[in-house]
Every structure is written in C-alpha cells, then in structure tokens.
C-alpha cells in the first residue's frame with residue numbers, strides 16, 4: 001500500500017516535470033520565431049536602406065564593406081560583431097555602456113554610484 005502511494009507520487013511528479021518542460025520548450029520556440037521574424041525584418045530594412053543609398057547617393061558595395069570593416073574594428077577585433085563594452089552600475093548592478101557616465105536604468109553616476117538627478 002505504501003509502495004503504491006510512493007509510486008503514484010513519483011508518477012505525478014514526473015508528469016508535472018514533463019508538462020513544465022513542454023511549456024518551456026513552447027515558450028523558447030515562440031521566442032526563436034519572434035527573433036527570426038525580427039531578424040528577417042531587419043535584413044529587409046537594411047537591404048532597402050542600402051538600395052536607397054546606392055540609388056540616390058551613389059554609395060557602392062565597396063563603400064559599405066569598408067564602413068562595416070571600420071565599425072567592426074572599432075572594438076579592436078575584426079570578428080563580424082559589434083561589441084559594446086560595459087561597466088556594472090555601482091547602484092543597481094545592471095550593465096551600462098562604457099561610453100555613458102550615468103546609468104540609463106537608475107540614473108546613478110557610474111564612477112561614484114551617486115544619484116544626481
């Protein structure tokens with residue numbers, strides 16, 4: 001009898017975990033779809049912007065490649081990525097770009113942690 005109750009409890013726990021994993025999987029799938037949708041939209045917008053710049057301003061693909069390379073190298077690494085170096089806000093601990101002197105979340109001074117609103 002006790003064994004039966006123990007087994008039922010374990011089955012219930014396993015079922016619960018499986019349902020939770022399934023829900024998480026669905027949420028992640030939806031997030032990926034939304035990100036793919038946004039990436040497609042950004043690619044389309046970028047292509048349209050470059051087509052306009054090319055047609056109206058005469059900017060070539062070589063010009064674009066040179067600018068991409070210049071911006072890519074701004075962080076010292078030619079890796080096809082834009083990296084933003086961050087500091088941690090001394091007040092709220094969120095990441096803040098090293099270019100900013102104030103935290104965009106809480107308004108604190110990055111060097112002192114003091115709020116001077």
Ligand SMILES: [Zn+2]
Nearest residue numbers: 089092103106
């Ligand atoms: Zn902050």
